[in-house]
Amino acid sequence: MHSAAITELQTLLGDRLVTTQADRDLHGQNETWYPLTPPDAVAYPETTQEVSDILKICHAHDCPVVAYGAASSLEGQHLATRGGISLDMNRMNRVLEVNAEDLNCVVQPGITRIALNEELRATGLFFPVDPGANASIGGMTATRASGTTAVRYGTMRENILALEAVTADGTIVRTGTQARKSSTGYDLTHLLVGSEGTLGIITELTVKLQGIPEAISAATCRFPTIEDAVNCVILTIQSAIPMARIELVDEMMVRGFNNYADAGLPEVPHLFLEFHGSENSVAEQAEMFGAIAEDFGVEAYRTATKTEDRNALWAMRHKSHYASASLGKTGHLMPTDVCVPISKLAEAVVQAQNDAKRLGLTSTIVGHVGDGNFHSGIALDPTDPEQMKAAEEFTDALAKTAMRLGGTVSGEHGIGLGKMKYMNAEHGAGVALMRSIKAALDPKNILNPGKMLPPAE
Known part of the structure; x- marks a missing residue:
C-alpha cells in the first residue's frame, strides 16, 4: 500500500479518492484471461489541474499511476500490476x-x-x-x-x-x-x-x-474457402475500391455468431462490407466489388441500405469477442492480433488456422483485413495448464509468422502485458531508444510501470 500518497490524495480529492474493495476490484478486472489485479485506490479527477496535482503527489511518493477509461483493452494495459492509483478518467467526458x-x-x-x-x-x-x-x-x-x-x-x-x-x-x-x-x-x-x-x-x-456520407450501403457474402475470401479482399484493395469497411470472419467465427446470437449463417468464411459516398458511387463500389468476388466463387452476395439492417450487421460483428468466448466452457478468451502486408494476408490467416487445429484449440478469426489486420480469439479455461500452454504456443507462433512475413505482432491490441516479449524481436535497437524516452519523461517509472517495454537484459 502506498499509504502516504493515498493520505495526501484523500485530502485533495475527498470522496473522489476511493479505497473500497468493491471499487478496487472493479478497476482490477479485464475483458480477457488476466487475473484480478486491484489497485490500492481509485482516483476520479474532474479537471486537468486535478490530474496534475495527483501526479505531483504520486511523483513525490514514488506511487504508480495507471490511467483507466472504458477498460476495454485486451492486453491488460489498464491493470495496476504494481498497485498504486487507478486514475479513472470517466468524469472528464465532455x-x-x-x-x-x-x-x-x-x-x-x-x-x-x-x-x-x-x-x-x-x-x-x-x-x-x-x-x-x-x-x-x-x-x-x-x-x-x-x-x-x-x-x-x-x-x-x-x-x-x-x-x-x-x-x-x-x-x-x-x-x-x-x-x-x-x-x-x-x-x-x-x-x-x-x-x-x-x-x-x-x-x-x-x-x-x-x-456523414450521403449514402451508406452494407453487404454480406460467403466463400467456399478462407483463401478465396482473403484473396478477394487482396484484389479489392489492390483495385483501389474505396471500401469503408471490409471484415473477414472465418467458419469458426460464424459458429460463434450462431451460438451467441442465433445468427443462422452457414458456417463458411464470410465477408462483411460497407460502402460510403454518394448514391451513385456507393452503387458503383458495390457493383465493382461484386464483379471481383465472382472470380472467387462468391455466394449469397446481399446488400443492405436500411439503417436498421446495417446496424444489426455491425452489432453482430462488434460482439465477436463475446461470441468467440461462447464457444468455450468458461467464457474466458485469450485474444491476440497481428498485422501483415496485404499480399501476405492469406498465408498468415491459413497458418493461424492450421496452428489452432494442430494444437487442438477452439479459435476464431475475425479481422479488419482491408489493412492486413486480423484477430484470433481462443476460448479456454485459464485454470487449465495444458490449455494455457497450447494457447501461448499459438500466440507465439502467430507473432513469429507476422514478423516473418514483414508484419507486426499487433496492429490494434497494443503491447500492454501480453506482447512485451516480442518487442526486442520486432524493434531491435529501437527498444533501447524507447527506454531512453521513457526514462527522460518518467525517471521514477510511476506511469503504468511494467507495461510495453521489456526489462533491460
Whole structure:
C-alpha cells in the first residue's frame, strides 16, 4: 500500500479518492484471461489541474499511476500490476468545442466514441474510428486503436491533431494545433499516441471529424474457402475500391455468431462490407466489388441500405469477442492480433488456422483485413495448464509468422502485458531508444510501470 500518497490524495480529492474493495476490484478486472489485479485506490479527477496535482503527489511518493477509461483493452494495459492509483478518467467526458468548419472537435479523454458521435449528430459530422467496443477516446488514443473503418479513415494516429497531457511530475503540456500539418519540432503528439499511459496522462484531445456520407450501403457474402475470401479482399484493395469497411470472419467465427446470437449463417468464411459516398458511387463500389468476388466463387452476395439492417450487421460483428468466448466452457478468451502486408494476408490467416487445429484449440478469426489486420480469439479455461500452454504456443507462433512475413505482432491490441516479449524481436535497437524516452519523461517509472517495454537484459 502506498499509504502516504493515498493520505495526501484523500485530502485533495475527498470522496473522489476511493479505497473500497468493491471499487478496487472493479478497476482490477479485464475483458480477457488476466487475473484480478486491484489497485490500492481509485482516483476520479474532474479537471486537468486535478490530474496534475495527483501526479505531483504520486511523483513525490514514488506511487504508480495507471490511467483507466472504458477498460476495454485486451492486453491488460489498464491493470495496476504494481498497485498504486487507478486514475479513472470517466468524469472528464465532455465535448469542449466543435469546429465544424475545420472538421475537428476538442474533447476530454473520458468521452466514449458512441457518446461523441451522438453529440455530433446534429452537425452532420462524425468521428470515424470504430474499434468495436464503446471505448473512451483517451483510451483509444493511448493504445493507438483502429477498427472496422480504418481501411477508409485511418487509425487513431491519423485522426489526432493535438493533445493536452500531464507528465509524471505533474507538468501540463500541449502538443500540436488545429492545423492539419506542421514542420515545427519533434512530433510529441504522435509520441503520446500509442504510448499506453507510460509517458503521460492525456487530458484533452483535438480529433478530426468527417462528413456523414450521403449514402451508406452494407453487404454480406460467403466463400467456399478462407483463401478465396482473403484473396478477394487482396484484389479489392489492390483495385483501389474505396471500401469503408471490409471484415473477414472465418467458419469458426460464424459458429460463434450462431451460438451467441442465433445468427443462422452457414458456417463458411464470410465477408462483411460497407460502402460510403454518394448514391451513385456507393452503387458503383458495390457493383465493382461484386464483379471481383465472382472470380472467387462468391455466394449469397446481399446488400443492405436500411439503417436498421446495417446496424444489426455491425452489432453482430462488434460482439465477436463475446461470441468467440461462447464457444468455450468458461467464457474466458485469450485474444491476440497481428498485422501483415496485404499480399501476405492469406498465408498468415491459413497458418493461424492450421496452428489452432494442430494444437487442438477452439479459435476464431475475425479481422479488419482491408489493412492486413486480423484477430484470433481462443476460448479456454485459464485454470487449465495444458490449455494455457497450447494457447501461448499459438500466440507465439502467430507473432513469429507476422514478423516473418514483414508484419507486426499487433496492429490494434497494443503491447500492454501480453506482447512485451516480442518487442526486442520486432524493434531491435529501437527498444533501447524507447527506454531512453521513457526514462527522460518518467525517471521514477510511476506511469503504468511494467507495461510495453521489456526489462533491460
